[in-house]
Amino acid sequence: MCTTHLLVAHDWVAADVGITDVLPGACLVCGSRLGVRYPSGWLCAVCEWRLGDVPDFELAPPRVDVVYYVRYRDRVKIGTSGNPRMRLTAIPHDEVLAFERGGRPLEQRRHAQFADARMEATEWFHLQDALLAHIREVAAGVDDPWHRYDRWVSAELARHA
Template sequence: MDDDGCRGSVPADAPVPLCERHLAAAADWGAAHDGLTDVLPSPCGLCGSRLGVRYPSGWLCAVCEWRHGDIPDAEMPPPRVDVVYYLRYADRVKIGTSANPRQRFGAIWHDELLAFERGGRALEQRRHVQFAADRFPGTEWFRRSEALTAHIAVLAAGVDDPWQLHARWLSEALAAQG
């Protein structure tokens, strides 16, 4: 018996020993506190994702965290988010930078986008120096050394899709514009 006199039976498949009334109360509390992941009512206006998190105060896109229903100001220039990218082609990796990676990748033969790192030319140049021993002379292409592979693994840790990370950075930059 608990403090409010509950004597309800515990369902056999309950994940914790609570009656159905208290299980429902715990689920409601979790949804209000942590949000409930579900399909957005319509695609995200910023990144196009359909996956969202519903809170009592409204929906957020689960990919880029843009508030559902907010419309980006079309009169404002799009935010510039420079990224250093790591592209694989066969057994080589290209380390480059772009503010518009989708357009840039259309001009580069590659098999796979391995990772993004937020930063511009200065960071790209630091990475070129960092992995200079593995660089193919006169190019931005590198051998897949243990050091480079480890660096990419750190960048990719916990990131299922680098484009989702890029979408979040764009969303954050848009939100910062006001």
């Protein structure tokens, strides 16, 4: 193809599917720096928030219930929260292992699933192969569980906006 036709093809593709590039500024909703540029403007590549639209921060953020898995020494806590940032400040832990989208019913199923490793009358569990395998499966492909949670929240915010 000649240069002229390559440029025409590039412009046609850019108008149709956008060009992924670094945003001019961080996304106001999720903080991502990656965006997709269309002739009509920019969208965040993570949460699809339109660059330039200002979220209404006076509204409460959407509630996204998660089941969290945190490790403290040689045990794991399986709990649930609609605000894990606040909840996990009150729980001693060494690391956040994973988040799984769901509320109390999912948490109760996980407690029953790993009941043989449960520490008496608590939400803490002994490390065991089955539990660790489940956590690895839930966390597969995720470098930082907080990024997954932020994406869920920003998707809910964008859905309600």
